[in-house]
Amino acid sequence: MMARIVFLLLLNVLAFNFSKAQNVAETELTLAPVFSDHMVLQRNKPIKIYGNVASGTDVTVGFLGRIRTVTTDGSGKWSVTFPASKEGGPYDISVSTKNQEVNVRDILIGDVWLCSGQSNMAFALQDAKTGPEELAAGKFDYNLRLLKMSGTVSTGNAAWDSASLHKINQYKFFAGSWKTLDKSSAATFSAIGYYFGKQIKKETNVPIGLIQVALGGSPTESWIDRALLEQDQQFTGMLTDWQHSNLVMDWCRERAAKNISNAQSKDQKHPFQPGYNFQASIVPLTDFPIAGVIWYQGESNVFNVSLHEQLFEMLVKNWREKWGYAFPFYYVQLSSIERPNWPEFRDSQRKLLTTIPNSGMAVSYDFGDSLDVHPTQKKEVGERLALLALRDTYKKNVVAEGPVPEKATLTNGEIRIRFFNGKGFWSKQKNLLTKNNAPLTGFELLTENGKQMSANAKISGNEIVINVPAGERISTVLYAYKPFTRANLYNEAGLPASTFSIAVK
Structure with a gap:
């Protein structure tokens, strides 16, 4: 009897502490995760600053010599918008309530590029053919900043524990903060993103912010709004039972099955699931203006060329609608490797240039590896993407395509x-x-x-x-x-x- 009483008291203490922690979290003044020291804000676009605190709280935001005050809504959300600004910096943001204050320091205004896709976009600079030499040289530009949104749970060939399963279900998969460019931050960042940004910065002398949101193995459909997929009946099976749908690559389904094999819920989520990465990583960014997107993905959709065509067009349209403008979208044509369907897929990617406006494609088959889906010559691919942006976004007189x-x-x-x-x-x-x-x-x-x-x-x-x-x-x-x-x-x-x-x- 005494043991039961002690157990019940312990439960009450734990419940009280959890409730207290939850209340503190709900009343703590925060900015959206994309706001942190060393960040880059998009030039020539209205600057929206936003976050959370207790509902009904007055929040005062100071930026570029201007002050804005707003009251949070019923869910505790707040946002203020400042006029568009040309490139420059460093600047600070101050956010305060009656009892709390948050400051974001060393902010630049320039061009922000989103680097997304699967493993070849996530491929780290330190592993690229030219990476060790680049890092050893130590020539890091203060006006090039990096935000790597990493997966907080590994999608390797292992079963997840209960904590990981819960985190995935809460869409808390991606996390990261802005970094200045140095040996440590550059080493693990996307090699293609790094070389793209370095070349753009060199040719334009505008501060550049790179946001890496990429996940190895992720299929195209995982980056599209589930609500959009639901509007097309052909995707019904993919959505209702994606782990058994032949519209999803076998490898993706098999890896997901391994990861979630300990799940108790039939509704357990996974980053390869249709719509997941869109919800977990793209939605939190759509209030944050960008200059454009560079994209390297397709290996997990090469098994069905015609399906990928539909999905890729949907993805680009979806993202542009969510951001509210038709930003440039530059993508990498798959490399070459001894696998079926790859020539047809590469040709299909070329043809998509005629149906997707304001797009460009960097060729990469000449750097392919017959056996390895991850070629190491990333510098050249990043620079080919940069040529597209320099010609079409920055209006430079450069040749950006082959014959x-x-x-x-x-x-x-x-x-x-x-x-x-x-x-x-x-x-x-x-x-x-x-x-x-x-x-x-x-x-x-x-x-x-x-x-x-x-x-x-x-x-x-x-x-x-x-x-x-x-x-x-x-x-x-x-x-x-x-x-x-x-x-x-x-x-x-x-x-x-x-x-x-x-x-x-």
């Missing part, structure tokens, strides 16, 4: 393919070439009856000339259409042609 096929015509037994250099001032293609002047490789022909054959192709100025084998009726020219390819067509800027297919007229 783009314009037209393929059949005349007198030979096919001629004319190329141009994409958009911009330097769009007219002067000369085609191969890397190190090696023999041209990578071209194939597809006949009207579906037979695929290698092509005898040669360069003639800004055209490719292909002799048609006698008796063959050719419908399509294919380029870089092997899963792992050594195709080697470049332009004078040293940029490769994309994997492509083009109909012969």
Whole structure:
């Protein structure tokens, strides 16, 4: 009897302490997690500062010599908006109530780029081919800042404990704070994001903030608003029972099953689940203006090329609608590796450029690894993304794309393919070439009856000339259409042609 009384008293004490802690958390003055020392705010956009405290509290915010006071709503949320500002800094933000004060220091105003996707975007600088040399050089720019939103629970091949399962269900998966650029912060940050930001900062001299929100293995659908997916009946099975849906990659379902194998609830959530990463990481950022997005993802959707096309278009539209403007969206075409569907997927990504406005694609197959889905040459990929942004966002006169096929015509037994250099001032293609002047490789022909054959192709100025084998009726020219390819067509800027297919007229 005495033991029972002691047990009940202990329960009451624990409940009281939990309630007390909860009340303290609800009344504590906080800013949204994206606000911390060393942050970068987006220039030329109204600056919204927001957070939480007890409902009905007056909150005073000071920034750039201006003061705003607001009263929190019934849920304790508060926000104030300051006018758009040009680049500059460092500045401070002060936020106070009658009894509390929070200060955010060393703030820059510049351009904020969101770096998202799966493992190749998350691939750390320290592991990249050029990473150790870059870190050893120690040339870190004060005006380049990093916010790495890391997963707080590993999605490795292990079962989660109850605390991890609970955290995932609360959407408390991503966490991080802004850092100045130094050896420690750069080492574990996205290599592609780092090199992209470094190049943009060098060419524009504008402070740059990079936000990394990427998760290895995550499928496209995990980054889309679940409510949007629910509007399309074809995704019903994916949403109601995603762990058994053939619309979700086998590997993703198998890994999730392992992670949540200790779960007691049938509604246990997982970051590979449709809509999860959107809710956990994108929603908290949509009140925070950005300059644009760089994206490297697709490996977990390559099994279904046509489905990915729909999902990727949905994702870009979804994000732009949530932020409220059509920011640029630059993505990486998948690399090359000995796996099925990769040529078709790369070609599909190229075609999406025509259906997604204000987008650009960086080619990466020439840095591929036949066996490793994580090629280590990230510097070149980040810099190719930067070229797209420099040309299209910053309006610099640079060549940002390799040769783009314009037209393929059949005349007198030979096919001629004319190329141009994409958009911009330097769009007219002067000369085609191969890397190190090696023999041209990578071209194939597809006949009207579906037979695929290698092509005898040669360069003639800004055209490719292909002799048609006698008796063959050719419908399509294919380029870089092997899963792992050594195709080697470049332009004078040293940029490769994309994997492509083009109909012969």
